[in-house]
Amino acid sequence: MLTEVTATRYVTPLREGGSLPGIVEADDLGTYVMKFTGAGQGRKTLVAEVICGQLGRRLGLRVPDLVQIQLDPVIGLGEPDQEVQELLKASGGLNLGMDYLPGSLGFDPLAFEVSPGEAGRVIWFDALVGNVDRSWRNPNLLVWHGRLWLIDHGATMIWHHNWPAARGAAEKPYDASDHVLASFAPDLEAAAAELAPLVTGELLAEVAADVPDEWLVEEPGFDSPDALRRAYAETLAERAATTLSRIALGPRRAEEPSQAPDWLRVRVDGKAAR
Template identity: 80%
Template sequence: MLTEVIATRYVTPLREGGSLPGIVEADDLGTYVMKFTGAGQGRKTLVAEVICGRLAQRLGLRVPTLVQMQLDPVIGLAEPDQEVQELLKASGGLNLGMDYLPGSIGFDPLAYRVDPVEAGRVVWFDALINNVDRSWRNPNMLVWHGDLWLIDHGATMIWHHNWPTAQAAAAKPYNASDHVLAPAGPDIGAAAAALAPLVTEELLTEVTAEVPDEWLVDEPGFDSTDALRRAYVEALLPRAATIHERISLEAEVKASAGPPGWLTDHLPEWPHKTDKKKSGDE
């Protein structure tokens, strides 16, 4: 299970994310990025963070250490931002913390080169969990001490928002043409050969067991938290075996519609006719 700590001081909000995570200090003297159960995306975001974050770590990818964080909303009484105060009040109890990486910088593909092997592993992993939030617009990766770290896996496994269609959704291909590492020439075949055999039923069972029960209770269609955990295993296990065959890396090339007719219809065809002779013909 994830280590449990107690939040002791709310430091500052991180406004880059839509869920308004915050930097928080804890009783183990650590500093964490805290994601809240009271945020708009709800507890399923935290479930995805745990399953995908721990799975990535077990596969050898770099993800900040995850912890369970107990929050007493009283620590936010001095916070002047009303939005933050309301978020803290709505998030009393168990939340999720990710180890804060001081001095890390956001990944920039123009400044940091990723080799095809590592790029392939990241793209394959994102295809497995159906990560729709690792584009060049929002890489959700950090560079820390010269290494690439993966963060923010809340927008993954979108099938868990509609379990009756989960099996069909989990079987769909993955379009990686917009992935921030697509230009790095990711070696998907090598990644699949190395990582797919590691994604066993035993591993997925261990990873899903790390999700706290209180984030899984009362899910419609499931009579127990163990049954819900089993549903995550059944969605990810077959996907791991074949997803490399259904990863698309090439963007579609669409013909340009061209300028509007009102702008060009009155113009003569090119090359334009002219009555002037070239100077050499005079």
């Protein structure tokens, strides 16, 4: 279960994110990047953040701590930005917070070296959860105290937006040709050997249990939050066993060339063109 805190002050919006997350202070004296239930992407974005964030942490990847944040809409009354004020008013109740990493920098693949082992683990994990938002265009990686941290998993598990077709969607290949870590000679075989055995039904059930009931209710086709949690766990468990075989890592087809800069493209032999 995620720790629950209460927001005491809204500090500033982070306009880099499409959902307009914001930095808030809470009653535990912590500072968090808060993602709101009232944002346009809806509560499924928060579900994806919890399941994938907690799963990543359990697999040994560096993901900031997650908390549940209670928000009193009255906080928005003094906000001068009308867009932010409306978002705060629409997000009363339970929201999601990610531990703020002060002084962290956005990942720059030209300035920060990533080992083949770590690159392989991140790409394998992204393939497991179907992360479409870790490309060179938008890495969603931070460097903090000299280490790589994974953030923003709201665009994962796209299949949960259409559960009747989820099984087929989850079986699709994962195109990593434009992944921001593709140029670091990722050791995918080692990553699969290390991580796949850890993705058990028990682990996935524990991770899914961290999602609050109120973000899972009234999902068509499911009679309870627990039934929906089982669907998440079963879909990810089936994918874990074959994740390695689903990863396409290499240059795109000639008729669909990568738009990545030359320094980021991956040659046929798997070595980075840097």
